[in-house]
Amino acid sequence: MALRVLEKIQRVIRYELNLEGSSEIAMPMLHPASLWKKSGRWSEMGPELMRLTDRRGSDYCLGPTHEEVITSLVADEIQSFRNLPVRLYQIDRKFRDEIRPRFGLIRAREFWMKDLYSFDKTPSDAVAWYNVMLKSYSNILNHLGLRHVRALADTGAIGGSLSHELHVISEIGEDNIVHCNGCGYAANDEKAVGRLRLPERTALPDASNHSNAVGGVNNLIGKIHDVFGDSRIQIVGLRFKRYQADTTSKAIAASSPIDLQGVALLPEGRSINTIKLPKPEAPDSQAGEWEACKVDSTFTIDGLKVFLDQDAGLSEFSVPQAWDVAGGQFCLIEQGDHCLDCSGTLNVDKGIEVGHAFYLGTKYSEKFGCTYKDEYNKKSYVEMGCYGLGVSRILSAMIENNHDARGLLLPEIVAPYLCCIVPLGINKDQIAQKLLDVADVLHARLSDAVPNLDQELVVDDRTSLGAGKKLADSELVGIPIRIILGNDMLQIWSEDTDAISRKLQKGLSLEVVIGREKCSLTLEELEIKLGESMRALI
Numbered sequence: 001m002a003l004r005v006l007e008k009i010q011r012v013i014r015y016e017l018n019l020e021g022s023s024e025i026a027m028p029m030l031h032p033a034s035l036w037k038k039s040g041r042w043s044e045m046g047p048e049l050m051r052l053t054d055r056r057g058s059d060y061c062l063g064p065t066h067e068e069v070i071t072s073l074v075a076d077e078i079q080s081f082r083n084l085p086v087r088l089y090q091i092d093r094k095f096r097d098e099i100r101p102r103f104g105l106i107r108a109r110e111f112w113m114k115d116l117y118s119f120d121k122t123p124s125d126a127v128a129w130y131n132v133m134l135k136s137y138s139n140i141l142n143h144l145g146l147r148h149v150r151a152l153a154d155t156g157a158i159g160g161s162l163s164h165e166l167h168v169i170s171e172i173g174e175d176n177i178v179h180c181n182g183c184g185y186a187a188n189d190e191k192a193v194g195r196l197r198l199p200e201r202t203a204l205p206d207a208s209n210h211s212n213a214v215g216g217v218n219n220l221i222g223k224i225h226d227v228f229g230d231s232r233i234q235i236v237g238l239r240f241k242r243y244q245a246d247t248t249s250k251a252i253a254a255s256s257p258i259d260l261q262g263v264a265l266l267p268e269g270r271s272i273n274t275i276k277l278p279k280p281e282a283p284d285s286q287a288g289e290w291e292a293c294k295v296d297s298t299f300t301i302d303g304l305k306v307f308l309d310q311d312a313g314l315s316e317f318s319v320p321q322a323w324d325v326a327g328g329q330f331c332l333i334e335q336g337d338h339c340l341d342c343s344g345t346l347n348v349d350k351g352i353e354v355g356h357a358f359y360l361g362t363k364y365s366e367k368f369g370c371t372y373k374d375e376y377n378k379k380s381y382v383e384m385g386c387y388g389l390g391v392s393r394i395l396s397a398m399i400e401n402n403h404d405a406r407g408l409l410l411p412e413i414v415a416p417y418l419c420c421i422v423p424l425g426i427n428k429d430q431i432a433q434k435l436l437d438v439a440d441v442l443h444a445r446l447s448d449a450v451p452n453l454d455q456e457l458v459v460d461d462r463t464s465l466g467a468g469k470k471l472a473d474s475e476l477v478g479i480p481i482r483i484i485l486g487n488d489m490l491q492i493w494s495e496d497t498d499a500i501s502r503k504l505q506k507g508l509s510l511e512v513v514i515g516r517e518k519c520s521l522t523l524e525e526l527e528i529k530l531g532e533s534m535r536a537l538i
């Protein structure tokens, strides 16, 4: 059943990609290390790359992505501008040695992915195609009924200069996605910007109350209140933690000397976004991250590093010379904050990242000598893009977003089958067998009446199961249309199947469940409904 759903998701993806003139190919899963060494990613990728060694001691990896393979392939095929553009994709299994596999299909070591690679003459051609792909992705997710947002993203390990992430809104998402209800602005909450919605501030209380605090922490906090002339701020302590010397791991070094501390001053009630804090300038300090902590007695007033949030409502005056003050937006955006691009309100929802688009430029074509000759015989590097869609993640999002306590409520376009005939009845007096006979004739009749329905119509032929179990199963697996054959259908049973067929009149009333709705349809109405549904499938 799950395989059929997976295949139907793939069918929708193929339909949209082929519509835009892309071609499907098959690429190897097993990649020689030499290709990855050529791109430099054999060392860059770190432990997430599934590496293995053959009997001769040669290194290989299982492909998590295919820029290396496809670029070296295409480099051999392209000579002239006449060979461009090229758009190739595959839908296949990918591998990644996840440190924490979770949620079944969301973060697995082996997963289905669609990856498409584009090869164009010029940056403007490549960007035009980039926009076509973003539109295709929206079409695919709309076909699947998945609410989604598109967020501008970091280019990360894949490299390049333009990148978007596609997130399906879902409660089980790993990321917090900030998105505007007005203009479509969207970003991961670590990067999101906005105008904070803050309560009206009342008149300034007398800050001098705080300056008489003595010693240690109180002294520092009092000093901050004094310097900024306001006590209605939140003071968050910060420590800069370096990563372990092994640069492939982002584990925080356990014994790292904590020589960098600071405080962030935020509006009351808001949370710190440590990702937005500028990192220390010393070159050896770049590999690490700020962590929020309590201000304790190890914090010293001298040489204090202060991150002053722009919305904290503070003005800098009489800042001690030894303090290093940096301004910016350091709060996490929250539900109800305002969009910077329009007058809209920002929403924060959980999202599952299901897709990624990268404009790669010539990063890989330079490394693999992927060039073409233009009209004047001048050699140039091909402009590339890569576009991934997590097929197993989409499956997971479909399941999470389309179920209730009784089972799946999948849209018809990806349901394992469109329709199921469920003959109820126990084996006593051959009732189950007789109803199964009726079901088989009905199956043949509907298959004749509706083109291609035989691919989408099944009979639950398990005669040993009780009615309750069969009905529960039919709800559980997410078959949208169920035809229930109860004891009243025994009246059309006969030894002779032709006789049953003759009794299946257009006006015969049938008990049908569509989704969770029970209804009574005539055979003719049912045929019309199934015909409409079949025509809407891709």
Ligand SMILES: [Zn+2]
Residues within 6 Å of the ligand: 180, 181, 182, 183, 184, 185, 339, 340, 341, 342, 343, 344
């Ligand atoms: Zn907006």
